[in-house]
Amino acid sequence: MGRRLRHLRKERDLTLAQVAEQSGVAASQLSLLENGKREAKLSTLQRIARVYGATLDDLTAPVPSRRAQLEIELEHYMNSPLARAKGLPTVRISPRMSMDVLEALVGLHHELARDAAERVATPEEARRANAQLRDEMRARDNYYGELEAEAAKLLKRVGYVSGPLSQHLIGEMTEHLGFSLYHASDLPHSTRSVTDLKNMRIYLPATLGDHDPKSVLLQALGHHILGHTPPTNYGDFLRQRVETNYFAAALMMPEEPAVRFLREAKGRRELAAEDLRDNFAVSYEAACHRFTNFATQHLDIQVHFQRVHESGVIYKAYENDGVMFPKDNLGAIEGQPVCRYWTSRQVFDVADKFNAFDQYTDTPTGTFWCSARVDRAGASGAFSTSIGVPYRDSKWFRGRDTKEHSVSKCPDESCCRRAPAGLTQRWSAYAWPSARTHAHLLAALPPGTFPGVDDAEVYQFLDSRSGEKES
Structure with missing residues (x-):
């Protein structure tokens, strides 16, 4: 919102002092709001909106200018988990920063994010991450109290009492969390479910084959409840899978x-x-x-x-x-x-x-x-x-x-x-089996934010379904 407030002020060619004089809001407070260091009260926003001749919706609408968009995008990148994990320094975004510098910084962050998203998850990386995660699970005796607590809270909200978790209660959970459920016969082949966070929809395949449909849906809800963000490495991806599997089990077997x-x-x-x-x-x-x-x-x-x-x-x-x-x-x-x-x-x-x-x-x-x-x-x-x-x-x-x-x-x-020594002696020089190669052991997983999932296929699927009615 700070970037939007600055954009509206610059668009009207006003200084902080002029806005302060007309709105009765101190210039220092306006500066803090524009820099995102203070949250605005509704009454303060109303006073600022009157000075700009704007509505509250205008203050929260997307910023149209290229510069404002770059400033918002750069701030998002600098505060991202990836930037923090890499230990990247933040820079102060000031009005004097040139467009060339803004474009360059956003471009560099974008390429870094793209490279991380399209990392190659090799079998070696997967095995190493799996071993590290298992060590943690062993240290905790495979018990995650925080996930049990989250599941218990959700079960209480929908009135679970005992026995198997019914389809009706799962439906109430889905509705309580603001999602609607859709079944699709053309779900991307590399996925068990797809969640559309823009329209709050969860897509499941028309037939789930070997997977328990209740578990697949509850795992999708788990990503949302547990606040998961796109994984930054293969270990993060595996950890999220473990957590959502655990969470779904904690709902089905409280x-x-x-x-x-x-x-x-x-x-x-x-x-x-x-x-x-x-x-x-x-x-x-x-x-x-x-x-x-x-x-x-x-x-x-x-x-x-x-x-x-x-x-x-x-x-x-x-x-x-x-x-x-x-x-x-x-x-x-x-x-x-x-x-x-x-x-x-x-x-x-x-x-x-x-x-x-x-x-x-x-x-x-x-x-x-x-x-x-x-x-x-x-x-x-x-x-x-x-x-x-x-x-x-x-x-x-x-x-x-x-x-x-x-x-x-x-x-x-x-x-x-x-093999026993006798068999080895009789056949070692004469046996030549044709091995069945497990291709997944040799090939890297397809690139994408989520290892093994084709991002383009998922985005095309969501785009084609954007106007669909609930099933």
């Missing part, structure tokens, strides 16, 4: 009733992720994730979690119980092959896919009890989801009486990563 449910189950020695799943009508994977939020904080149980592809590759993992996950030289777990003797691999060979598969596994860091299930994720294939605890805590879980037992010597290569 802390107070979920912890009460789990404590009662622990008292009966009947803890089971599938019971949490059924009680709140969520997926098994979501229930296992949520269990890790509460296990240490509220149940005094260390725990680990895995999401493993049928190929044996770890897609997601968390641990604070001492289990030894395979890691690369950057400390990343995702993308590493898991031992074939662990529960998360053994479950793929079990005929009974209806009931949970429970197993004890002896490892170099101790014996762990784990429970796993398999589900299919469309064209991506089958995945196992498992949670596990040290042997001493298995007494709290249903399935502790399993007779299944295996031994893993990993990371010793003789366990399952190196």
Whole structure:
């Protein structure tokens, strides 16, 4: 607003002293308002507007002059998270600053922002950021009290009492936050949802495939409630994903009733992720994730979690119980092959896919009890989801009486990563397999503000939908 006030004064060829004399507002106060160092009262703005022969709308309307626009843009850039992260100095924007200098500074900031937005998120960068984030999650026992509090406030506003979060209450949340919901059959292929902050719309695909529609919508709302700004690096992007996933889970499985449910189950020695799943009508994977939020904080149980592809590759993992996950030289777990003797691999060979598969596994860091299930994720294939605890805590879980037992010597290569000597001798000189290349491991993610998302495609989609009525 300060820039607009200055523009209106300059447009009328008035000095601060002249405006002060006519409005009764001190020149020093007018200067503070124009420099953005003081917020104006409504009565003050009305007095200034009368001097300029303008309305309050004029004082808040977009500034038409090129110079005023550049001043506003430069101030925005200098106060941006990117500029602060880079430690860039700010400059005083004065009337004596030439247009050439303004144009140059805005141009430099614009190119810096564009370069950051189009950064190349390499697999190495992603793994490093993932490892750093997991260290933080382990330090917090995967419990984020501030996110629980935000979810609790929103649930209270819409009158949630207990049980699964209904579609009706989710609709009330969406409306309460000022959004309207649209379904689109042509949503950009690289997105699960698109939020139009200009028109306060959330676009979801007409069919969500493998994703829980409630979770996708709640994650979109989470970005808004948690005040997320465009990520400045890949670590920031991952952190936001973790926070919105956590926030959505905290809405679908609220802390107070979920912890009460789990404590009662622990008292009966009947803890089971599938019971949490059924009680709140969520997926098994979501229930296992949520269990890790509460296990240490509220149940005094260390725990680990895995999401493993049928190929044996770890897609997601968390641990604070001492289990030894395979890691690369950057400390990343995702993308590493898991031992074939662990529960998360053994479950793929079990005929009974209806009931949970429970197993004890002896490892170099101790014996762990784990429970796993398999589900299919469309064209991506089958995945196992498992949670596990040290042997001493298995007494709290249903399935502790399993007779299944295996031994893993990993990371010793003789366990399952190196073929027996006899096989190696017979075939090493004659085998030439044609490898199935995972292109995503070689290629950088497409450039864009949000890694993997085509900005141009998103902007074109929003532009084509700007006049659409709510679905």
